Amino acid sequence: MPVIESTYKAPYFFRKGFVSTVYSGLFRKVSGLIQKRERITLSDGDFLDLDWSYSEGKTERLIIILHGLEGNAQRHYITGTAKLFNQNHIDAVSVNFRGCSGEDNLSYRSYHSGETEDLKQVIQHILNTTEYSEIYIKGFSLGGNVALKYLGENQHIPAQIKAGIAVSVPCFLAGSAKELHTFKNKAFHDKFKRNLKAKLLLKSKQHSDKLKDKMIVSIKTLNDFDNLYTSKAHGFKDAQDYYKQSSSLQFLPNINIPTLLINALNDSFLSAECYPVKEAKNNPKLFLEMPKHGGHVGFFQRGGFYYNEKRALEFVQQNV
Template identity: 35%
Template sequence: MKEYKPNWLFKHRHIATCFPTLFRKIKVDYTERERVTTYDEDFIDIDWIKQGSDKLLILCHGLEGSSRSKYIQAHAKYFSERGWDIIAINYRGCTDVNLKPYAYHGGMTMDIKLLVEEKGKNYKKVAIGGFSLGANMVLKYLGTEKVPKNLICGFAVSPPCDFFSSNEKFKLRSNIVYSKRFLRKLKMKSEKKYETHPEWRELIDIEKIMKAKTIQDFDEAYTGRFFGFNGALDYYKKVSSIQNFRDIEVPTYILTPLDDPMMGEGCYPYEECKKNKNIKFDTPKYGGHVGFPSFKNYPYVLEENIYEFVNSVDK
């Protein structure tokens, strides 16, 4: 693995986190978009790069991201240039308003399971990777589902594997920019769903949602309610993937920089990872949250190291 050696500017955790989103110029031309019907008669949109490979990489974005998130495009580009077909998932509601009053949450695995089993079944080898919220979803999937034999490995970058710990970090004043950005997007999406589907208005407590001051407030008003949890704290307890690490049976790479501004102490599960020989846990000193920026636009060390891990399993 290459060591990340940032210059002085990128040793600042918030600059390392924000720089790629704001300034990185990268674009991938997906070959097609497919709308996939889910098990519960909703839909997700997936973006493909198809080039006749026998290997497929499935990429899962973070909270309110998409297939156009810079880190998703970078990994799609890097792996496709090395012969892999790509699926970049757009979670429910991340393209158009979806067909259910609920959308997705940080431990939702059924859509990942659908894609691995249905879209991956004709491939010799399948790998799956996630970032931030999507990283927790991937780890939850690997630790709770019986994965098919052709799924060779998984990776997770900056997973909030202990939601309690990550939630406490979001409450810090230093992280207010992130929490406000996520809240704004979540509220806009909820408001649009409320306006376009009058039949759901009795279900959606739009007043409580719009008054939310924190991510936890939103999860109390919306996420916990619509997915059958007993509020936000019950949601955090049940979706935290750290409790499922012992059951991960395929090689899995977890990468969480020590300076990640969104990860609390519980998101560094050294002991849990030591107990499972299938997990490689890497905690570099710098990198921020899904960052690892460089003035060299492409590739970043992040893509190179993720590919190195997957390629080592692929051999």
């Protein structure tokens, strides 16, 4: 499918990627969404918390929403999507990855950019306990990589899954990791590192045999974190092996349901490889949209809902 020409026009002040990213992450507010939490038990005995929100009246349509690194189901980019879809007669379930719902998960492992087994279990739980006939998956950043990898690595996804949307996706993880370590992204890098180290300190209380304070203190960069924890806790040799195996870029040619990828050209987290023009042109089910502006999970638009939210709804309505 040829690359889509984006219609997104950022207001003047939001044309800088940094402004769009920071404003949308720190200052945006979404009100009026009511979420109901459900805890499910995973096959390894750990748990996931799902936050449901519903449209008025019975519907057979559902969107599954996946957050980004150190996000949760209450982030406004999640609740904005859920609220808009609810208003259009589509229920929403926002997934909190392991350890992201306000309570540390039970196992030593947690979540990462390529973790699709937990998503499979969430989908199976939904299929076993509900009667939705149309299910869409929308992921942001890390969650977008999870969504794309899931859709591309599984040739026999459930028939109820009809479309995918992925926003601000680091689909080539090694390149994005390198970008996050550059000076322009230092503020973001340091914030992610602080949050992740704080979680490790909490986890070390339950898993002192595997996590030592000396090890946590030695983490100076996100690459260190992935080398010392992410890779080892999830069965990879090191950070580079984790990036290689988990990048969704390699799975894009295999996606066989309508899928929209929106990556802004001024997203400072993304490397050149995260704009998969060749893959989109060679796959009639993959739609690539590269707005000039938008930053990382930004896409500010006046009127309450952001561009990526309205675009996701439009894409579902046009392609399902």
